[in-house]
Amino acid sequence: xxxxxxxxxxxxxxxxxxxxxxxxxxxxxxxxxxxxxxxxxxxxxxxxxxxxxxxxxxxxxxxxxxxxxxxxxxxxxxxxxxxxxxxxxxxxxxxxxxxxxxxxxxxxxxxxxxxxxxxxxxxxxxxxxxxxxxxxxxxxxxxxxxxxxxxxxxxxxxxxxxxxxxxxxxxxxxxxxxxxxxxxxxxxxxxxxxxxxxxxxxxxxx
Numbered sequence: 482x483x484x485x486x487x488x489x490x491x492x493x494x495x496x497x498x499x500x501x502x503x504x505x506x507x508x509x510x511x512x513x514x515x516x517x518x519x520x521x522x523x524x525x526x527x528x529x530x531x532x533x534x535x536x537x538x539x540x541x542x543x544x545x546x547x548x549x550x551x552x553x554x555x556x557x558x559x560x561x562x563x564x565x566x567x568x569x570x571x572x573x574x575x576x577x578x579x580x581x582x583x584x585x586x587x588x589x590x591x592x593x594x595x596x597x598x599x600x601x602x603x604x605x606x607x608x609x610x611x612x613x614x615x616x617x618x619x620x621x622x623x624x625x626x627x628x629x630x631x632x633x634x635x636x637x638x639x640x641x642x643x644x645x646x647x648x649x650x651x652x653x654x655x656x657x658x659x660x661x662x663x664x665x666x667x668x669x670x671x672x673x674x675x676x677x678x679x680x681x682x683x684x685x686x687x
Contacts, residue, residue: 486602487609487629488542490619491534492646493520494635500616501643503636508550509614509644516640522666528563530662530670534632535567538608542599544615545577551613552585574602574610576618596625603627620650630674631656637667 493503502508502517510517543551551568555561559569573588575581576595583590591598599622602610609629612619622628633646660672 485604486540486607488599488603488612488622488627489539489609489630489632490612490622490628491632492614492619492634494633494646495519495638495640496635497639497641498645498647499640499643500614500646509546511546512644514643516643519638519640520636521638522636522664522668524664524666526664527666527668527670530664532563534670534672535563538570539567539611540572540574540608541568542574542602542610542612542615542618543576544618545575545579545581546617547614548573548575548577548581548585548588552588556585571611572607576615576621596621596627599627616644616646616648619646620648623647623650623652626652626675628675630659630672633669633671633673635669635671 492500494500499516499519501514502510503520504518506517508517555565555568558565560566569586571587573585574591575583575588576591576599578592578595581590591602612622619628655676656673657676658671659674660670662670664670
């Protein structure tokens with residue numbers, strides 16, 4: 482029995498909403514970003530939460546820059562249990578208007594009218610589509626109401642500058658909290674789903 486695949490974004494963010502380069506200093510230094518590697522407090526408790534979230538099969542949907550970052554690291558760490566193994570098994574879809582070297586096994590390019598192509602992909606048989614990082618792609622998904630679930634992993638730190646999750650693609654919208662956990666180190670794992678789409682005049686009237 483077939484069903485429409487969900488697009489699920491998973492984003493590590495700071496308290497002030499920055500999502501750029503959480504893992505390493507040189508992960509994404511675009512626009513002069515100097516604070517890469519800001520995530521801290523990750524421990525066994527956080528691993529257990531992510532293992533539970535990632536227990537079901539999934540495919541991956543990337544923007545070009547995030548794909549290149551992941552493809553430069555994870556193929557050499559396929560035996561890592563929490564991330565490497567599930568990433569290795571997943572089909573990778575890469576959204577880009579520019580040429581991309583698809584060096585990671587089981588990768589496929591999405592280009593041209595990317596919104597139409599993503600909608601087609603959602604209607605194919607397969608597991609849900611997980612988006613990691615990919616700040617530009619997320620803006621396109623938000624703008625076109627294509628996000629079905631959002632995992633927000635908030636770290637207790639502020640940075641002030643950098644790429645934001647809720648940027649130019651953000652639409653007026655209500656969300657419901659469907660899951661939530663807080664680790665002993667203060668990381669908030671929250672999962673949201675759209676409750677209903679709002680018109681701009683509805684929001685401004687409140």
